[in-house]
Amino acid sequence: MPVKIKIEKKEKHTRARLGKLTTPHGEVETPIFMPVGTQATVKTMTPEEVKETGGRLVLSNTYHLYLRPGHDLVKEAGGLHKFMNWDGPILTDSGGFQVFSLGPLRTITEEGVEFRSHIDGSKHFFTPEKVMEIEQALGADIAMAFDECAPYPCEKEYAVAALERTTRWAERCKRVHKREDQALFGIIQGGVFPDLRERSAKELLAMDFPGYGIGGLSVGEPKELMYEVLDQLMPIMPEDKPRYLMGVGSPDCLIEGVVRGVDMFDCVLPTRIARNGTVFTHNGKLTVRNAEYARDFRPMDQQCDCYACRNYSRAYIRHLIKTDEILGIRLTTIHNLHFIQHLMQNIRQAIREDRLLEYREDFLKVFNAG
């Protein structure tokens, strides 16, 4: 059993759990936020810097690495860990979300998805079997099944068809997945329809995957609707398997997801907005590139002890970003990753002390007031 979760403590007033996720590349604490390294790098960060901010498990992406540099090249390099010099656990998403996001550039059939590369328009065909070949070549500790992520909004019939195909493709993934040191996670679909979510979960739980992604969310639906789907879905999830809410999220969504029993999260948000010159602070978001900070010699967040906040001012970081100096987005990235990991550390401590609801109230009162 290469990947398993051990629940250390259940929070008294919520469904939140404190756990330890064991993988072939080490053990990590949950709830966990996983920085996204789509093309085998957490953008602008060295692996040491990712670790320094608190990152322990990083994501990479099958679709992107298949297109560039190619999974065969990564395999030849000794696999993803060696290639990107990351000695901790890695999770690869299957590309289900990417190929479905290509819109008109893709054709879905029962066999698989024909799509055109977003880079050069060349034609490719992903089947569950092909995606398993790619993920096994990349060698992540956790590989996500090839699924069909229904858009939001969509007709219930569409969500049914996507759920049913996702179940059939999960079977096909499981049948060809042979790598013993890699855990294959199923992905639950079903759109925002509680009955479909329950059906998708039950069909995939019957296949006994070591962990489960909750897909089809954070695709444009209102946050309250996502929370409602989780309220209905989480009670039927097994206690002893990791629950991974894919593509989430912002600080409020992370807290709300943990309250509802989610163990694992990933999102490009912290690193993406950092490159646009926006950072999280305990008072909410701050766009440090704005003119109002030109002569502001305070740190980005006066309550933050990250490398960027200990050594540089808003004025300096704004100057770097305005002049396209690469150090600027490196500093905002370091800060945002540190901010999110520090939030997860506070959440884990609040679970230990059975005061997660108080923590949620205190954090959001100040964060949302900003």
Ligand SMILES: Nc1nc2cc3nc(NCCc4ccc(CCO)cc4)[nH]c3cc2c(=O)[nH]1
């Ligand atoms: N295989 C698979 N992967 C997924 C990845 C996802 N990622 C999301 N949401 C991410 C949304 C997202 C995208 C960009 C930004 C930055 C904006 O500045 C923030 C969030 N939902 C997702 C659903 C699925 C899914 O069903 N199946």
